[in-house]
Amino acid sequence: MKIQIEDKEFECMLEYDQIKKRIRLIGIQMNVDYEEKVPVFVGVLNGSFIFMADLIKEIDISAEITFIKVSSYEGDASSGLVKKVIGLDYDLKNRDVIIVEDIVDTGATMGFLLEEIYKHKPASVRICTLLLKPDALQHEIPELTYTAFEIPNDFVVGYGLDYNGLGRNLKDIYRAIHVPSET
Ligand code: 5GP
Numbered sequence: 001m002k003i004q005i006e007d008k009e010f011e012c013m014l015e016y017d018q019i020k021k022r023i024r025l026i027g028i029q030m031n032v033d034y035e036e037k038v039p040v041f042v043g044v045l046n047g048s049f050i051f052m053a054d055l056i057k058e059i060d061i062s063a064e065i066t067f068i069k070v071s072s073y074e075g076d077a078s079s080g081l082v083k084k085v086i087g088l089d090y091d092l093k094n095r096d097v098i099i100v101e102d103i104v105d106t107g108a109t110m111g112f113l114l115e116e117i118y119k120h121k122p123a124s125v126r127i128c129t130l131l132l133k134p135d136a137l138q139h140e141i142p143e144l145t146y147t148a149f150e151i152p153n154d155f156v157v158g159y160g161l162d163y164n165g166l167g168r169n170l171k172d173i174y175r176a177i178h179v180p181s182e183t
Contacts, residue, residue: 003174005163010174014149019130019159019173020054022148026128027058029146030098038062039096044113045069045087046168047102050160051130051148055100066090070109085116092120099143102160103131107139114143131156131173151175 003010030039038061043052045067056065069086097117104110110127117125128146135153157163158170167174 002177003170005157005166008155008163009177009179010157010167011177012172013151013154013156013175014159014173016159016171019148023051023054024058026146026148027055030059030128031061033145034061034063034096034098037096038064039098040064040066040090040092041098041100042090042092042117043067043100044102044109047160047162048100048130050168051102052100055128068113070113085113088116088120092117092122094121094123097122097125099125099127101127101129103133103156104129104141104144105133105136107137107141110141110144111139114141130159131161154178 001012041052041056041063043049043065046069049067052065052067056063066087068088071084071086099110099113099117101110104127114125125143126145127141127143129144130148132144132147132150133153134150154175155163156173156175157167158173160168161173162168
């Protein structure tokens with residue numbers, strides 16, 4: 001099914017059923033990896049709110065949840081300029097941190113975020129991302145442990161991800177259709 005958001009047309013790429021199944025597997029893995037621990041899930045707003053909600057329901061060990069916000073991105077092209085982290089007031093000292101992100105594109109946002117989080121002297125840091133664009137990745141991120149889906153360099157919306165503020169409420173994930181130029 002195709003949908004239109006402002007000037008862009010999108011087609012379905014990942015259905016909710018598929019997403020849920022994958023998240024279930026990640027949850028099972030985390031329950032094993034963090035057995036005997038009490039990790040802090042740090043969701044990166046706004047994009048991760050739906051992913052976090054579904055992921056945390058698959059976690060049956062003790063866990064805490066908090067959210068932060070990184071302002072860095074406008075429209076449909078990554079600026080590479082990360083401005084600041086808001087809300088990192090949770091005590092992460094000696095804690096096992098799991099950063100929950102909607103998408104890792106160039107990795108610039110995550111690089112900056114990791115630097116900020118390490119200042120709090122956590123015991124460990126791992127990243128769980130819903131989507132990863134391996135071809136766009138410009139930074140090594142050894143903390144990247146859990147990836148739900150690797151996708152091509154398409155612009156995607158839905159399941160928490162937006163286009164100019166719209167589309168976060170879509171249940172499935174959609175990719176922008178590239179219209180071939182007429183010249
Ligand atoms: P990076 O710093 O890794 O290049 O970009 C990460 C951020 O860019 C993500 O947190 C997300 O906000 C935004 N982003 C990157 N690719 C996409 C995309 O395809 N769709 C949407 N909606 N946001 C994206």
